[in-house]
Amino acid sequence: MEITYKPSLNANALKIIAVMAMIVDHTTFWLVPSDTLFYVILRMIGRLAAPIMCYLISEGYFHTSNKKKYLKTLVVHETF
Known part of the structure; x- marks a missing residue:
């Protein structure tokens, strides 16, 4: 029997990519320097972080059993 490895993007992998x-x-x-093409390309790569984090927040909210507690945790962590 041959075991094959199937890579996947889980939440931890997405967090690492976003960070x-x-x-x-x-x-x-x-x-x-901001007047270079290299600057623009790297900033475009960097702008992937926000949509990935928003996706992870929405997935966490969708899969939680206590939505009020999850929202409270998000607000407290974002405030401090």
């Missing part, structure tokens, strides 16, 4: 994209975005803003 890396955010790091690219912020680093590009500070270190790359």
Whole structure:
């Protein structure tokens, strides 16, 4: 019997991708001259972070059993 590995994108993989994209975005803003094509491309890559995080928040809200507690957790973590 041959075992095959099937890679998938789970929530943790998406979080890592989003964090890396955010790091690219912020680093590009500070270190790359803004009048270059390289700057534009790296900022486009960096802009993937927000939609990924919004997707993960909506999935968490959809799959939670206590929506009020989940919303409270989001607000408290975002405030502090």
